[in-house]
Structures are given as C-alpha cells and as structure tokens.
Amino acid sequence: MxxxxxxxxxxxxxxxxxxxxxxxxxxxxxxxxxxxxxxxxxxxxxxxxxxxxxxxxxxxxxxxxxxxxxxxxxxxxxxxxxxxxxxxxxxxxxxxxxxxxxxxxxxxxxxxxxxxxxxxxTSEDINNLSHGLMLKEGRETLKATMVKVEQAIAALATEHAALPMLSRTHGQTASPTTLGKEMANVAYRLKRQLKQLDEVELLGKINGAVGNYNAHLATYPEIDWEANAKEFIESLGLSFNPYTTQIEPHDYIAELFDVVRRFNTILIDFDRDIWSYISVGYFKQKTIPGEVGSSTMPHKVNPIDFENSEGNLGLANAVMEHMANKLPISRWQRDLTDSTVLRNMGVGFAYSLIAYESALKGISKLEANAQRLGEDLNNAWEVMAEPVQTVMRRFGIEEPYEKLKAFTRGKVITRDAMLEFVDQLDMPQEAKDSLKAMTPASYVGNAEEQARKL
Known part of the structure; x- marks a missing residue:
C-alpha cells in the first residue's frame, strides 16, 4: 500500500x-x-x-x-x-x-x-549541529502560529474589555469581572512563554569523539580548536557549548520543549474555559453552511475546534515531556538511545501546530452573548456581599463578614433584599448611596482597564 x-x-x-x-x-x-x-x-x-x-x-x-x-x-x-x-x-x-x-x-x-x-x-558533531539548525527553523515556524494564537486571544480581550461577566470560583458565583479581562489573563500568560521561547539558547559542539579535540590536536596541535569551533558554531546561528562528551547533552532541547509545553498547557486551560463558556451560553458559535454537529441531533453546534485543540495539545505535551526527560540522560560518554528519540523532534511541534490552527479556527467563530451574560449577573446579587461587608469594615461596623454570611450564604438574594440590607446599616448616607448604586454588572473593579492596557 x-x-x-x-x-x-x-x-x-x-x-x-x-x-x-x-x-x-x-x-x-x-x-x-x-x-x-x-x-x-x-x-x-x-x-x-x-x-x-x-x-x-x-x-x-x-x-x-x-x-x-x-x-x-x-x-x-x-x-x-x-x-x-x-x-x-x-x-x-x-x-x-x-x-x-x-x-x-x-x-x-x-x-x-x-x-x-x-x-x-564524529557523527554526533554533524548530527547535533543539524538538530540545532532544524530546531532553529522549526522554532520560527511554530512561533509564527503561536503568536497568532496569542494575538487572537488579545483581540478578544480588547473587543470585550467592558463586557461584564459573572466570575466563578470553585464553580460558584464570585465577584464579577469582564469577559475581556479573562481573555487578557490568558494572552499575558502566553506572551510570557513566547518571550522565554526566544531566550532558549540553541547549543552546538564540534569537538570530536569524546569532546576533547583529540584528533584535531593530534593533527594540528598549534591550532586553537576551541576558538575555531566557537566561531564556526556561531556562524551557523547557534551558541557554543564548551563542555560535552561525544554528544551535546541536549539540555537546551529539554528547555525548549518545556517552554512549548507551558505555552500548550496554558492553551489547554483556555480551551477548557471557552468550552465551558460556550456550554453556559456566554459565547455563541457562528454556524458554517454545510457543517454537521451531530449525526442524529440536527440542532447541535459543538465546540469541536477547542476539543480538537485540547486533544492535540495533550499529545504534543506527552511527546515533548518524554523527550525533555529522556534526552539529557546518556550512559557514560554516549549511548544511542537519544538517536531514535531525536528523530521525533518534529512530532511534538506538529501536534502543537495542529492544535494552534484548531484554536484559531474556534476563536474566529466566537460571538459573545451579552444577553446571557447579563442574565447571570442579574441573578447573582449575592456577589454584592463582598463590597458591602468591605465598606462596613471601613466604618467600624462590628462583624461585617459574619453578618453578610448569615444574610447571603445558601440563599437566593434579590436586588431589593440587598438594598434593604444596606438601608439599615449605620454608616454615612453617601456610602449607602454608593453601595446602592452598584450592581453586579458595574462591580468589576479595574477589569476593563486591565483588559485595554494588555
């Protein structure tokens, strides 16, 4: 076949x-x-x-x-x-x-x-430098799409910087944020990894059978072979590693793969969050004519792009984790276990690239559902317990946390109930008016500012 x-x-x-x-x-x-x-x-x-x-x-x-x-x-x-x-x-x-x-x-x-x-x-002089050149080119190829992912998420942060959203910690309602701010969190994390990706030195050696320039010095003892090797390796766009056995020890490859894995792990976190936001209706997905969501349920528009991305990121990380753990280990001056593993350098990058393209496709189909976001906020007046009890502390009211806990915990709190609670507090009227003017949709701190200054 x-x-x-x-x-x-x-x-x-x-x-x-x-x-x-x-x-x-x-x-x-x-x-x-x-x-x-x-x-x-x-x-x-x-x-x-x-x-x-x-x-x-x-x-x-x-x-x-x-x-x-x-x-x-x-x-x-x-x-x-x-x-x-x-x-x-x-x-x-x-x-x-x-x-x-x-x-x-x-x-x-x-x-x-x-x-x-x-x-x-020795063969490894040629191989390690070849691997360095491959990873140099491969890193740039992969990074181009990694940057697109970060920029697409950053664009979501800007677009939805002011759109209020109910937070959930431990799966329970929590102090509101904005949809854009939550996207900014992810974009910032990814940007840090991109910076670290650039900072990984790609190392090389060309010092002979066991790293001592034995044959070089036996033939031309007057030449400074270490200086020559450094000059040559740097001419290839790589960094010189002065201390090796027969093989370049591959520590830098582990460092490179670890950075990509961290980027991927952050993206898995994003994929799962977006999947959940779609599930609760915070995002809608643009439909594409001809696409089928389910072979039996015609109404389905499944978050398949984020699921595909998550699955392939897992595969990528599994491959790169093994390589990062295995490659720095070699018996004595060398064994051959690294050789067959190194032939798979592109596999982790390939699964990553598949995942990035899927994530980008999924992001391109997202539409924020402001109505659904607003409904959740309007049904979560219990989150206003935090600003109320904090302002109570300012004015010396005893046991503010405990009073709000007794008032809200495990109960359905309406707007009217919260306003009534604030009215009976012993604090300046100006402070009461300020609290009563707040809503779950307006109680977002500086979330919008953070999203816009990303």
Whole structure:
C-alpha cells in the first residue's frame, strides 16, 4: 500500500497533513539530511579559511560557489541519492560524506580537498549541529502560529474589555469581572512563554569523539580548536557549548520543549474555559453552511475546534515531556538511545501546530452573548456581599463578614433584599448611596482597564 494522506499511520501526515506541511522540510528525513549536508559543507569551508591548515588552501570563488550551491539547491532527489548510498554503508552520516565527495570530484580544486570532508568529526558533531539548525527553523515556524494564537486571544480581550461577566470560583458565583479581562489573563500568560521561547539558547559542539579535540590536536596541535569551533558554531546561528562528551547533552532541547509545553498547557486551560463558556451560553458559535454537529441531533453546534485543540495539545505535551526527560540522560560518554528519540523532534511541534490552527479556527467563530451574560449577573446579587461587608469594615461596623454570611450564604438574594440590607446599616448616607448604586454588572473593579492596557 502506497503512502498517502489516507494510508499514513499518523494523522500528523494523514488527516492533518495540510496543517503540518510547513514542518515537513524541517523535521522530515529529508530535512535532517539537508541539515547534515549544510553542516558538512560549512565545516569544510571553515577549515579552508583557517590560515594554519596549509594543506587546505582557501577555496576560490568558483569552488566556494559550487559548495554553496550544493546546500542551496539540495533537493529530494539528492536526499534519495544519499539514502541509496546508506543502503551500502548502513551509516547515515557516512553516506552524506560520500555523497559530498562524489559531488566534489567533478571539480579539480575540490577534488584535492576530499579528505578534509568530515575532518576530525564524529557523527554526533554533524548530527547535533543539524538538530540545532532544524530546531532553529522549526522554532520560527511554530512561533509564527503561536503568536497568532496569542494575538487572537488579545483581540478578544480588547473587543470585550467592558463586557461584564459573572466570575466563578470553585464553580460558584464570585465577584464579577469582564469577559475581556479573562481573555487578557490568558494572552499575558502566553506572551510570557513566547518571550522565554526566544531566550532558549540553541547549543552546538564540534569537538570530536569524546569532546576533547583529540584528533584535531593530534593533527594540528598549534591550532586553537576551541576558538575555531566557537566561531564556526556561531556562524551557523547557534551558541557554543564548551563542555560535552561525544554528544551535546541536549539540555537546551529539554528547555525548549518545556517552554512549548507551558505555552500548550496554558492553551489547554483556555480551551477548557471557552468550552465551558460556550456550554453556559456566554459565547455563541457562528454556524458554517454545510457543517454537521451531530449525526442524529440536527440542532447541535459543538465546540469541536477547542476539543480538537485540547486533544492535540495533550499529545504534543506527552511527546515533548518524554523527550525533555529522556534526552539529557546518556550512559557514560554516549549511548544511542537519544538517536531514535531525536528523530521525533518534529512530532511534538506538529501536534502543537495542529492544535494552534484548531484554536484559531474556534476563536474566529466566537460571538459573545451579552444577553446571557447579563442574565447571570442579574441573578447573582449575592456577589454584592463582598463590597458591602468591605465598606462596613471601613466604618467600624462590628462583624461585617459574619453578618453578610448569615444574610447571603445558601440563599437566593434579590436586588431589593440587598438594598434593604444596606438601608439599615449605620454608616454615612453617601456610602449607602454608593453601595446602592452598584450592581453586579458595574462591580468589576479595574477589569476593563486591565483588559485595554494588555
């Protein structure tokens, strides 16, 4: 059976393939091979520029252009050629080396440099930098949609900044807020994670078989190989890790995935809240012609986008949690357990991207139901017990909390009952008038201000 969207085992490449296509050039087998080719070529060029490696003179403009083109014009067909070589070598990185040598033989100048391809490198020197390049590109791809999610929620905050809403703590009626302020809470939390996402350093190393530049120094003992490695790694847009074993220890990958997981966890919280707000009627959903909510109940407009988002965020976090817990652990100077795990770097990102797109679709269909919000507020005069008992404290009235507790707890409180209670209080008339002018819809503190200044 040929691989297609219908026959793919994972919905990442099947049902949701259109949502994850931007990640394919980055995290696929092709993406990994492409990154390896880039690292190998750039390392060869770095060596050629070093004045103390006299056996490898600086490349001419023509030779440099030929090498650059190998990287910039790398194709799926090139990746397939490398896979064909791998069937003989049974070693994926060595296959890249042989592919490059085959390309270079056609040029007289480059043919003299063949044995400087993969010079002093262990496979992990190439792999860890390739993973860094993949995560660098993947982070930017993912972040673009993460920002859209944050901005969409921030837009809800602004749009509904002044729309009063009954709060619920422990599921019970509580001091009112505004719908916009509750959206602002989420947007602010997401924005913090986006900032932290940018701050994660993507690390790399190119220091040989066990991290000591053994082969480098045996061949060119006069070269400052650590300085050369730092310069090279930073030229790739990565940060230099000076202390490693054979492998870059992957701590930064755990840090990166942990930030994405926190963003996702906040979004799960949002998905569940919106689901609940839809359930109680605070939000309506725009209907789309032709869509079906239930196969048997024609009236249904289900919050499927937020449910889809929540489910895929859970999958994303499960994958990234395992990777964050596993990758920093390697026996002695290395074992191979990280290799098979690292091939799944894009899976957590892909499930995240699916979830973000679903959340965005759901947000685009939301319509606040001001009438329903107002009904709940008008039926919750018990929440006015808080301002009343607080003002009573100001004027020295004894046991204000206890008096309001006895008056309201477990009872249905009407507007008239609350106004009557305030009228009998021993406090200045001005204070009474102020309390009597308040309603559950107006008792929102500075919620609107907070929502607008996000």
């Amino acid at each position: 040929e691989l297609s969207a219908l026959t793919a085992i994972s919905p990442v490449d099947g049902r949701y393939g259109s949502k994850t296509s931007a990640l394919r050039p980055v995290f696929s087998e092709y993406g990994l091979i492409r990154a390896r080719v880039e690292v190998e070529v750039r390392w060869l060029q770095q060596l050629s520029r070093h004045p103390q490696i006299t056996e490898l003179p600086a490349f001419s403009a023509e030779a440099t252009s030929l090498l650059d083109n190998i990287v910039s014009e790398f194709s799926v067909e090139d990746a397939e050629a490398i896979k064909a070589i791998e069937r003989t070598t049974n070693h994926d990185v060595k296959a890249v080396e042989y592919f490059l040598k085959g390309k270079m033989k056609a040029n007289e100048e480059l043919a003299k440099a063949l044995e400087f391809v993969h010079f002093a490198c």
